Amino acid sequence: MRTSDEIDKAVHAAVEAAAWAPSVHNTQPWSFVVSGEEISVRSDSDRRLPVEDPAGREMLISCGAALLNVRLALREMGYEPLVRVLPDPDRRALLATVRLGPAARPDEHTRLLHTQIERRRTHRGDFTGEELPERFVEAVCGEAAAEGVRLTPVRFAAGVRVLAALTRAAQEVHAQDQGFSLEVLRWSRSPDSTRRDGVPAEAYPREAEPGDGSPGFFARRDYAHGRPWGYEPPEQSSETGSPGVVALLTTAGDEREHWLAAGQGLQRALLFASAYGVRAAFHTQALELPQLREFIRLRLCSGEHPQMIMRLGVAPEAAATVRRPLTEILDERP
Ligand SMILES: Cc1cc2nc3c(=O)[nH]c(=O)nc-3n(C[C@H](O)[C@H](O)[C@H](O)COP(=O)(O)O)c2cc1C
Numbered sequence: 448m449r450t451s452d453e454i455d456k457a458v459h460a461a462v463e464a465a466a467w468a469p470s471v472h473n474t475q476p477w478s479f480v481v482s483g484e485e486i487s488v489r490s491d492s493d494r495r496l497p498v499e500d501p502a503g504r505e506m507l508i509s510c511g512a513a514l515l516n517v518r519l520a521l522r523e524m525g526y527e528p529l530v531r532v533l534p535d536p537d538r539r540a541l542l543a544t545v546r547l548g549p550a551a552r553p554d555e556h557t558r559l560l561h562t563q564i565e566r567r568r569t570h571r572g573d574f575t576g577e578e579l580p581e582r583f584v585e586a587v588c589g590e591a592a593a594e595g596v597r598l599t600p601v602r603f604a605a606g607v608r609v610l611a612a613l614t615r616a617a618q619e620v621h622a623q624d625q626g627f628s629l630e631v632l633r634w635s636r637s638p639d640s641t642r643r644d645g646v647p648a649e650a651y652p653r654e655a656e657p658g659d660g661s662p663g664f665f666a667r668r669d670y671a672h673g674r675p676w677g678y679e680p681p682e683q684s685s686e687t688g689s690p691g692v693v694a695l696l697t698t699a700g701d702e703r704e705h706w707l708a709a710g711q712g713l714q715r716a717l718l719f720a721s722a723y724g725v726r727a728a729f730h731t732q733a734l735e736l737p738q739l740r741e742f743i744r745l746r747l748c749s750g751e752h753p754q755m756i757m758r759l760g761v762a763p764e765a766a767a768t769v770r771r772p773l774t775e776i777l778d779e780r781p
Pocket of ligand 1: 468469471474506508569570571646767
């Protein structure tokens with residue numbers, strides 16, 4: 448028999464873990480309802496990005512990553528998580544319910560992934576030139592596959608150049624469009640901000656575009672937007688300046704269930720990579736423009752639906768991040 452203290456501890460630990468998930472612009476577009484042994488994972492559409500993410504695709508990828516953390520935390524505490532994804536079509540915000548299932552000892556792999564939940568960070572910048580072994584990259588992709596989604600390294604140089612060029616074009620379109628610009632401004636934090644969401648100034652480089660003009664350069668989001676915010680990017684040397692391994696996360700379909708699966712696969716791959724000191728940088732601007740996303744789908748994803756564009760590599764210690772407190776995201780019901 449489980450005591451109510453044990454149940455309480457497990458569900459709280461799971462929601463705390465969920466909060467550490469990555470989310471687009473650190474919007475943290477989720478909330479959780481705990482009732483007895485059940486956790487409901489809900490989307491918070493007030494935190495959806497109306498211009499960049501009208502359909503809520505990126506919001507659900509973010510929530511999918513949070514759902515994976517819930518599952519891992521429960522497993523780590525010795526409970527089999529019993530998950531129902533999108534259990535009620537009439538309640539669109541209800542993305543999943545997770546119940547504490549039978550007792551189950553956590554395996555080593557679960558433990559390894561779990562250790563990274565609070566350590567993983569998004570990288571924004573170049574990587575050192577350290578090569579990632581082929582077998583390691585395959586193992587990262589295997590983590591995504593375990594969630595039913597596909598992570599594919601882009602191995603041909605022309606493919607990398609095309610993706611980089613599309614990212615630069617998308618970034619330029621965003622820069623020229625007031626709606627896109629205002630949305631990024633809204634979610635980038637000033638250096639002295641006490642907000643617990645948005646991208647902290649210590650987490651993005653001062654200049655969005657160092658302007659080296661190389662065809663493999665992936666344009667970054669312009670979080671500083673001309674303001675003297677962000678950290679000073681390190682000097683480039685032969686040791687730095689590598690784009691790393693460029694990879695595409697894709698799904699067979701493009702419905703809400705696929706977006707949630709993409710988030711879970713993404714997070715599993717990121718946690719695994721983080722356990723070996725490998726970090727990810729994201730460049731999702733092109734996927735926010737439907738024509739470019741469709742082009743990438745047809746030309747670079749064998750018809751699968753692109754959900755994330757990322758680079759993987761080794762980088763010096765991680766940047767800052769922030770999260771909202773549990774009191775803001777957790778609703779406890781009898
Ligand atoms: C769907 C999605 C899209 C994202 N797109 C970008 C992006 O284009 N550029 C970027 O720098 N970070 C991107 N991120 C990373 C978030 O900004 C990051 O997760 C958030 O700021 C929290 O920081 P952390 O991951 O270091 O904890 C994305 C994350 C998600 C889940």
